[in-house]
Structure formats: structure tokens, C-alpha cells
Amino acid sequence: MATAPGDKPWRPVQGARASGEIVEQIRKAFFGGMMPGDRLGTESDLAEQFGVSRITIRDAIRSLEAQGIVTVRVGAGGGLRIAESDPDRYADALSIQLHLMGITWEELTEAMRSVEPSTAGLAARHASGEQVARLRGLVDDAHAALDDAARFTDLALDFHLAVAEAAGNRAIRAFLRSLRSAQHMKFEENTSREVAERVARMHGEILDAIADGDADLATSRMNEHLALVVSHPGKSDEHLCVPLTQ
Amino acid sequence: MATAPGDKPWRPVQGARASGEIVEQIRKAFFGGMMPGDRLGTESDLAEQFGVSRITIRDAIRSLEAQGIVTVRVGAGGGLRIAESDPDRYADALSIQLHLMGITWEELTEAMRSVEPSTAGLAARHASGEQVARLRGLVDDAHAALDDAARFTDLALDFHLAVAEAAGNRAIRAFLRSLRSAQHMKFEENTSREVAERVARMHGEILDAIADGDADLATSRMNEHLALVVSHPGKSDEHLCVPLTQ
DNA sequence: AATGTCTAATCATCATACATTAAGGGTGAG
DNA sequence: CTCACCCTTAATGTATGATGATTAGACATT
Numbered sequence: 045m046a047t048a049p050g051d052k053p054w055r056p057v058q059g060a061r062a063s064g065e066i067v068e069q070i071r072k073a074f075f076g077g078m079m080p081g082d083r084l085g086t087e088s089d090l091a092e093q094f095g096v097s098r099i100t101i102r103d104a105i106r107s108l109e110a111q112g113i114v115t116v117r118v119g120a121g122g123g124l125r126i127a128e129s130d131p132d133r134y135a136d137a138l139s140i141q142l143h144l145m146g147i148t149w150e151e152l153t154e155a156m157r158s159v160e161p162s163t164a165g166l167a168a169r170h171a172s173g174e175q176v177a178r179l180r181g182l183v184d185d186a187h188a189a190l191d192d193a194a195r196f197t198d199l200a201l202d203f204h205l206a207v208a209e210a211a212g213n214r215a216i217r218a219f220l221r222s223l224r225s226a227q228h229m230k231f232e233e234n235t236s237r238e239v240a241e242r243v244a245r246m247h248g249e250i251l252d253a254i255a256d257g258d259a260d261l262a263t264s265r266m267n268e269h270l271a272l273v274v275s276h277p278g279k280s281d282e283h284l285c286v287p288l289t290q
Numbered sequence: 291m292a293t294a295p296g297d298k299p300w301r302p303v304q305g306a307r308a309s310g311e312i313v314e315q316i317r318k319a320f321f322g323g324m325m326p327g328d329r330l331g332t333e334s335d336l337a338e339q340f341g342v343s344r345i346t347i348r349d350a351i352r353s354l355e356a357q358g359i360v361t362v363r364v365g366a367g368g369g370l371r372i373a374e375s376d377p378d379r380y381a382d383a384l385s386i387q388l389h390l391m392g393i394t395w396e397e398l399t400e401a402m403r404s405v406e407p408s409t410a411g412l413a414a415r416h417a418s419g420e421q422v423a424r425l426r427g428l429v430d431d432a433h434a435a436l437d438d439a440a441r442f443t444d445l446a447l448d449f450h451l452a453v454a455e456a457a458g459n460r461a462i463r464a465f466l467r468s469l470r471s472a473q474h475m476k477f478e479e480n481t482s483r484e485v486a487e488r489v490a491r492m493h494g495e496i497l498d499a500i501a502d503g504d505a506d507l508a509t510s511r512m513n514e515h516l517a518l519v520v521s522h523p524g525k526s527d528e529h530l531c532v533p534l535t536q
Numbered sequence: 537a538a539t540g541t542c543t544a545a546t547c548a549t550c551a552t553a554c555a556t557t558a559a560g561g562g563t564g565a566g
Numbered sequence: 567c568t569c570a571c572c573c574t575t576a577a578t579g580t581a582t583g584a585t586g587a588t589t590a591g592a593c594a595t596t
Contacts, residue, residue, distance in 0.1 A: 060556095061579070061580095062579080063579085063580095074386075074389070075389060080390060086545085086547085087546075087547065097581045097582070099345070099579085099580060099581065100579080102345075102348075102349065102352075102547090102548090103580095106352035107352050107353070110352070110353040110355075110357050111356050111383070112386055117546085117589080118546055118588050119545070119546060119547075119588045119590060120543090120544060120546065120588090120590045120591070121546085121589075121590055122547065122589070122590085123547085127390065129387055129391040130390075131387060131391070133387065134383050134384050134387040136357075137357065137379070138380050138461075140320075141358065141375055141377060141380040141464065142461065144326060144372075144373065144374065144375030144376075147460065151460060151461050151462075154412060154457075154459050155459060157408070158405055158408035158459075159405055162405075162408075163404060211400075213397045213400050214397060215384075215388065215393060215397050215401040215469065216400070216401050218384065309548085332576085332577060333578070344550090345548085345549060346548080346549060348579095349549090362578070364576095364579070365556090365559060365576070365577055365578075366557090366559045366576040366577060367576075368557085368558070368576075369576095369577070
């Protein structure tokens with residue numbers, strides 16, 4: 045990679061931890077082609093192979109586990125395995141960073157307006173009948189929850205996420221999923237019955253376009269919808285993130 | 291969140307590890323409002339407060355550290371602190387998940403086509419003079435590297451990332467940054483001198499639109515650019531991800 | 537065929553000890 | 567007075583050994 049602006053000429057030799065070295069080696073092996081389910085041996089095996097104590101290996105394992113690379117199972121036949129993929133873990137990593145950096149309302153809504161319209165277009169092309177049915181269910185439920193702000197907000201955000209799911213693109217879905225924790229609290233506090241009715245109606249129209257397979261219409265309707273939704277500005281310098289419910 | 295279809299009535303009782311419990315408690319405190327730099331005490335402090343041994347605390351710490359929530363410093367006055375934000379760590383989390391799920395060429399290019407055009411539009415509105423200068427530098431360098439496929443690819447991808455940076459939205463930037471590792475290998479192998487010339491020219495035109503502050507033009511030019519770029523299909527069922535260079 | 541039981545493998549946790557690192561203060565030379 | 571150096575001290579990093587808890591699989595029982 046070419047040097048980006050602001051990159052330091054060298055990064056501090058911070059690690060020098062044996063466990064960090066082990067993490068790096070296993071990460072390399074992982075990206076070198078290991079796949080979910082592959083076994084990596086037991087704590088003792090690895091301790092012996094790397095020539096360190098079990099404590100050090102455990103440190104490395106906890107780190108790899110938190111990164112979502114390996115899973116650990118106890119008992120006979122247990123040990124380390126390459127993990128199955130878990131999109132929510134990635135979404136979680138983003139909420140942590142969003143909290144640390146203190147994402148603003150403006151950044152959040154810009155991101156939504158950048159991604160979601162074209163996502164609706166993809167959904168119109170790719171959505172399965174089952175996914176359309178799920179969308180319809182969410183819209184119907186939302187109509188029935190117009191007076192319950194918290195529940196309505198949940199359902200409305202679920203609708204947006206379901207659109208991302210219907211788009212059939214896991215990278216996009218993961219990104220939108222990761223914005224969810226930041227969205228929730230801000231949108232709930234702006235939800236009145238009037239707003240809820242309009243949101244529910246627009247969601248229905250977006251759904252119709254998706255069900256018809258009309259990508260352009262779905263895109264433009266989602267675009268209009270977001271233009272209205274984000275016109276209720278939140279406080280821009282406040283931290284918005286809460287932990288994802290697990 | 292409302293119950294998604296396919297959710298099991300109850301999820302398997304996993305872990306029940308003491309260290310996991312500690313991780314959860316500290317995560318809650320973190321999202322409850324702790325900010326970078328806040329001290330959390332020492333290993334021994336925490337071991338006493340949670341009523342567990344140092345080993346258990348260390349397991350929890352390694353996990354929190356890998357999640358990017360805390361940093362650890364040794365020596366007098368050391369201990370746990372809430373970490374500074376590090377967007378690259380998040381990008382890294384995504385590349386792990388992309389590798390595990392085996393993202394396809396189609397998903398990758400769809401994601402780019404969904405996000406980057408509007409990102410170029412944001413850049414046209416928000417880019418500082420310094421950021422425009424950086425973009426121009428990258429375009430010039432790319433013109434000088436038309437025959438060096440690897441270097442040209444680096445510079446071209448840096449251009450796209452610099453556009454995201456100029457857009458001034460850290461959420462979008464983090465997302466595009468995280469796609470980078472998947473992009474690199476696929477684009478390099480399709481780069482001929484002919485393709486490189488066209489890419490460099492289009493980058494220059496996108497830059498001009500950004501420099502002029504013409505958001506619509508920047509958006510449409512980026513859109514056209516990507517339409518061409520992704521017309522070189524890679525193998526769709528192959529794993530594309532490699533670890534980010536650190 | 538389904539259920540209960542034993543056993544070995546393996547991680548989770550604890551206790552203790554020593555090594556290594558870094559911050560801060562004290563000391564002496566210039 | 568200032569600077570370089572060393573020493574103390576606080577804290578993590580690593581090692582060793584032991585015990586308890588959990589699991590898979592083989593085997594026995596209903």
C-alpha cells in the first residue's frame with residue numbers, strides 16, 4: 045500500500061509480547077487459506093509447538109477468539125477450531141469504533157443516504173418471495189404499532205435491515221447492521237404518531253417497488269424516504285452508540 | 291429487535307465463562323459512557339473487585355483488548371485504559387468476516403457501486419484544499435506508474451480511499467477501507483496498460499468534479515467509472531480476502 | 537432404540553513465583 | 567540550575583503445577 049497522509053514512518057514497537065507474535069502467526073495461517081472448522085490443536089499442543097507456557101497461549105487464544113477467528117471447545121475432542129462466520133461480530137466491532145470516535149448525526153445519516161437507496165435497488169432485483177413476505181410482515185406489524193414508539197422504531201429499523209438482507213449482499217448488510225445501534229436511540233426520540241404514519245406508508249411504497257422488481261423506483265422511493273427521515277436533526281456532537289443487543 | 295425468521299426459540303447456552311461475564315460487564319460500562327483514556331485500574335484491582343484470580347482477569351482483558359475497547363500498559367502507572375479509536379481495527383474485523391464467509395466478486399463490486407458514487411458526491415461538497423491536493427498527487431503518481439501493475443493498483447485503490455476520506459464521513463471511510471483487502475488482488479490481475487490509462491484518465495475527471503465542488507458530476511463520473519471497472523469479472527466463488535498490511 | 541454411566545481428553549480457574557518494562561524521583565557532574 | 571544517569575517501585579508478561587468442570591465417545595442397561 046502506498047503511504048497515506050498522516051501515516052507515521054514507522055509504528056511503535058509496542059508489542060514484543062510473545063502472545064502477540066503467536067496471534068500474528070496464526071492470523072497469517074488463517075488468511076493463508078484456513079477455512080471454518082479446521083482444527084488447530086489443543087492448548088497444550090500449541091504451547092509445545094510455540095515453545096511457551098499455557099498462559100501465553102491462552103492470551104493468544106483469547107485474542108484470536110475475540111477477533112472471531114477461532115472458537116474454543118472444552119472436553120474430549122475439543123480445542124481450537126477456525127470459527128464460523130458471524131456477521132454480527134463485525135457489526136459489533138463497528139459500533140465499538142463508532143462509540144470511540146463519537147460518530148455524529150450528520151455522518152450517520154449521510155452514510156444511510158449513501159448506501160440504502162442503491163441497496164433498495166439491489167433488493168428489487170434479488171429479493172426472494174420469502175424475503176418480500178418478511179418485508180410485508182414488518183410493514184404490517186409497524187402499522188399495528190403506530191402508537192408504541194419503541195416498538196415502532198424497532199420494526200422500522202428491522203425493515204431497513206430486511207431490505208439490506210433482501211439485497212443479497214452480505215458486505216452491505218453487515219455495514220447497515222453495524223449502524224443500527226447508533227440509529228436506534230436517535231430515531232426513537234423523534235417518533236410521533238404523525239411521523240410514524242408517514243414512515244409506515246413510505247415503507248409500504250418501497251416494499252411495493254421491491255416486490256414489483258422495479259429497481260429504479262425502489263431506489264428513488266428509498267431516497268425520498270431518507271430525505272424526510274433525516275430532516276429531524278439530532279444533536280450532532282453527541283455520542284450515539286449503544287451496545288448491540290446480543 | 292423483533293424476532294427474525296429462522297430464529298430458534300432459544301439459543302444454546304454457551305460459555306458461562308467467568309471471564310466472559312467480566313467482558314460483558316466492562317463492555318456495558320464502556321457503552322454506558324466511558325471515553326478514551328479513562329482508567330479502569332490494574333489487573334490486581336480488577337481481580338479483587340470481581341473476586342476472581344488474575345488469570346481470569348487476564349482472559350477478559352485480552353478479549354477486550356482484541357475488541358479494541360481497552361489498551362494495556364506495563365510499568366508504573368500502567369494498567370487498563372479505554373482505547374483510542376482505531377478505524378483500521380474495524381476494517382480488519384470486516385476482512386476477517388469477509389474471509390470466513392467467502393465474499394464473492396459480485397458482492398464486492400455491488401457494494402462498491404452502491405457506496406462510492408454518493409461518496410464522491412460528498413467529497414465534492416466537503417473536500418478541503420489539502421485533500422484535493424492529495425487526490426491530485428495520487429492521480430499524478432498513477433499516471434507515472436502505468437506500466438507497474440502492482441504499484442498502479444495500489445495508487446488507484448488509494449485514490450478511491452482518499453475520495454472516501456475527502457467525503458469527511460468516518461463510517462463510510464471505515465467501510466470502504468475494509469473492502470480494500472478484498473479489492474487488491476482481484477484488480478491487480480486485470481490491470482493492463484490500456485486499462486490503466488483509462489482508469490487514470492477517469493480518476494482525473496472525477497477529481498476535477500470534486501475540485502469544482504460539483505457533487506452531481508462527481509457522483510455520475512464515479513458511477514461510470516465503476517461500471518467500467520467491474521466489467522472485468524473475477525471468479526465469483528473464490529475467496530478474495532487477504533490480511534491487511536499493518 | 538433410547539437412556540444411563542463410565543472414562544479420558546481438554547479447557548477454566550486458581551495460587552505462587554519470577555522476569556521484564558516503564559515512570560518518577562534522587563543524585564552527582566558540568 | 568540543568569542534564570544525564572541510576573535506582574526504586576509499580577505494573578504487566580511469563581512460567582509452573584494443581585484442581586475442578588465439561589464434553590465426546592464407548593459401553594452397559596432398560
